[in-house]
Amino acid sequence: MSSETMDIKRNEQITSDKKSADKNTVEGLVRKSNRILVSISSHGFPFDLFPNTINIEEGRITIITRSFFSSSQVHSVDIKDISNIFINTAPFFAQLVIVSKTSTQNEIRIKNLRKKEAVFARRIIEGLRVFENKQIDTSNYTKEELIAKLEELSTTEITM
Numbered sequence: 001m002s003s004e005t006m007d008i009k010r011n012e013q014i015t016s017d018k019k020s021a022d023k024n025t026v027e028g029l030v031r032k033s034n035r036i037l038v039s040i041s042s043h044g045f046p047f048d049l050f051p052n053t054i055n056i057e058e059g060r061i062t063i064i065t066r067s068f069f070s071s072s073q074v075h076s077v078d079i080k081d082i083s084n085i086f087i088n089t090a091p092f093f094a095q096l097v098i099v100s101k102t103s104t105q106n107e108i109r110i111k112n113l114r115k116k117e118a119v120f121a122r123r124i125i126e127g128l129r130v131f132e133n134k135q136i137d138t139s140n141y142t143k144e145e146l147i148a149k150l151e152e153l154s155t156t157e158i159t160m
Contacts, residue, residue, distance in 0.1 A: 027139075037147055038124055042112040043093065054096065054110050056124050058138050058146070061098060063108055075108060079132045085125050087118050094118035098125075123154040130154075 035058055041051040050066040059079055066072045077100045086097040094115045098108045113121070127150030131138055138146055 035143060037143060038121060040113060040117045040121055044112050052110055063110060079128045082129060085122050087122055089115060096121055124150050127153040
């Protein structure tokens, strides 16, 4: 076999390997982008006619704020763009404050969350931030495995 033929076969193999790697990357991104890990809604007192919702996905947080006449606003923040996350507590409910590096409105506030749900959401988001910073691919985990790992990662005691 001539060296020219070997070079052609080697280039074909490299191209095939690249296509396979790209295909796997795209499949992982699609799995990650369509998977909501946690969805939490606000709870007004005594009831909330227009609850706000926070959806925590693997790559981003989506906040849906609703108001009168069924108008709503959807705001998404990539996990990598979250610089900090806080919980403000009151006697009955908690407020989750997400600080974004890129948003013109630097803080996003979600009020009237149950305290346990706010703590859980913060832990999941903090775990996702660590995974993002370490560039860990989470698409191979099942939803349940990933949530368990994220909770395990963020086991710091939070006092209220």
